[in-house]
Amino acid sequence: MLNNNFALVDESLLVPFNHTNCLCHVQIVDRLKALITDAAKHGFDVAIASAYRSVERQALIVEEKFTGRRVVLDENEQVLDISEFDDYQKISRICLFSALPGLSRHHLGTDLDIYPKNLLPQNKRLQLTAYEYAEDGYFYPFLAYMQENLAKFGFYHPYTGTNMAYEPWHISYGSLANSLLANFNLDKLIMFYQNSNYLYKKAAIAYAKLHYKKMLALV
Numbered sequence: 001m002l003n004n005n006f007a008l009v010d011e012s013l014l015v016p017f018n019h020t021n022c023l024c025h026v027q028i029v030d031r032l033k034a035l036i037t038d039a040a041k042h043g044f045d046v047a048i049a050s051a052y053r054s055v056e057r058q059a060l061i062v063e064e065k066f067t068g069r070r071v072v073l074d075e076n077e078q079v080l081d082i083s084e085f086d087d088y089q090k091i092s093r094i095c096l097f098s099a100l101p102g103l104s105r106h107h108l109g110t111d112l113d114i115y116p117k118n119l120l121p122q123n124k125r126l127q128l129t130a131y132e133y134a135e136d137g138y139f140y141p142f143l144a145y146m147q148e149n150l151a152k153f154g155f156y157h158p159y160t161g162t163n164m165a166y167e168p169w170h171i172s173y174g175s176l177a178n179s180l181l182a183n184f185n186l187d188k189l190i191m192f193y194q195n196s197n198y199l200y201k202k203a204a205i206a207y208a209k210l211h212y213k214k215m216l217a218l219v
């Protein structure tokens, strides 16, 4: 059978969070609300930059980067010209900050990118880059709050810099994420890529085989 869908979560379990257009897993809603309420008591007005993302959406992001319609950043968060690279090099550069379709924890509905919108200076645009959360960055107080309090609500930071790039804005509801990830199957993903019309499918298959654990923060 042609496998044209690769879902890590039953999409009927996704709900809009607090009347926003952010979708998340119904089982994390209460804990997320509790976290956001607690953060507010500490002076942080938490906003969600990104929650559930479909495989199709992720494929579009990767394709836009692959074809030069969306910027690719290097490890120092500077714009990188990948146009002269071969497909595999392009994919490996893109994957420093973007997961391949099927390999994003945003497919789970348990993972979110959050930031304290009241700490964003008026003249700044949200970047979600490490320097905003660095010790001299304007989001640092919120990072300190998260390090102290996330675990009380069942959340943690899966991307610590030992696997993918450090992403202090990315939080995960660990217990549910782990139970969903237990169903991840690399062979199914490769089959899905093979049946896809992704421009970068050969490179994606080679890259996924080597790096899927890192991308999903399974290690």
Ligand SMILES: [Zn+2]
Pocket: 050, 106, 112, 113, 167, 169, 170, 171
């Ligand atoms: Zn994220």
